[in-house]
Amino acid sequence: MNTNCDIHISVDVLEEYGLGRMAEPDIIHLEEHLLICQVCQTRLEQIDEYVQVAKAAAAIRRHQSGPLEGGRGAGFRQDSRKPETADVA
Numbered sequence: 001m002n003t004n005c006d007i008h009i010s011v012d013v014l015e016e017y018g019l020g021r022m023a024e025p026d027i028i029h030l031e032e033h034l035l036i037c038q039v040c041q042t043r044l045e046q047i048d049e050y051v052q053v054a055k056a057a058a059a060i061r062r063h064q065s066g067p068l069e070g071g072r073g074a075g076f077r078q079d080s081r082k083p084e085t086a087d088v089a
C-alpha cells in the first residue's frame, strides 16, 4: 500500500506546477514528493492533460477573438450553408 505519505500535493499546487508558475523551492519540494508518491504522479498526469486542453482552448479563444473585428464569422456561416454535395462528381 502507498500510505507512507500522509500529505499529498493539492490539485491547485499541481496545476500551478503544470502551468510552470511555481517558484523553485516549491518545485524541489514537489518533485521530491512526486518521486516517492504514485498517487501524486497519477494526479499530475491527469492535471497535465487538463492543462494541455486548457492551454489549447485558450489559444483557440485568442485566435477567434482576433478575426471577429473583420466580420469573418459571418462569411464562414454563409460558406457552410452552400449545398456542396450536389456538385461532387
Ligand SMILES: [Zn+2]
Residues within 6 Å of the ligand: 005, 007, 008, 009, 033, 037, 038, 039, 040
Ligand atoms: Zn502524494
